[in-house]
Amino acid sequence: xxxxxxxxxxxxxxxxxxxxxxxxxxxxxxxxxxxxxxxxxxxxxxxxxxxxxxxxxxxxxxxxxxxxxxxxxxxxxxxxxxx
Numbered sequence: 001x002x003x004x005x006x007x008x009x010x011x012x013x014x015x016x017x018x019x020x021x022x023x024x025x026x027x028x029x030x031x032x033x034x035x036x037x038x039x040x041x042x043x044x045x046x047x048x049x050x051x052x053x054x055x056x057x058x059x060x061x062x063x064x065x066x067x068x069x070x071x072x073x074x075x076x077x078x079x080x081x082x083x
Contacts, residue, residue, distance in 0.1 A: 031037055 031041070
């Protein structure tokens with residue numbers, strides 16, 4: 001392993017034992033070993049992005065521009081609401 005003086009941005013060094021990085025480097029392996037956790041994570045991700053459509057995003061952007069220009073935003077932003 002390199003010392004701090006030898007380390008460059010491209011150098012890969014092992015995390016210090018007991019550090020947060022050391023604990024987090026095992027998370028992908030734990031997730032890969034658990035079909036139930038993968039399924040729950042996937043379902044949560046799908047719920048989180050369901051309301052993030054291009055139409056809703058552009059409507060919100062348009063409302064922001066209208067507010068910045070001093071006009072009233074549209075009354076109804078189309079698209080499903082976030083749960």
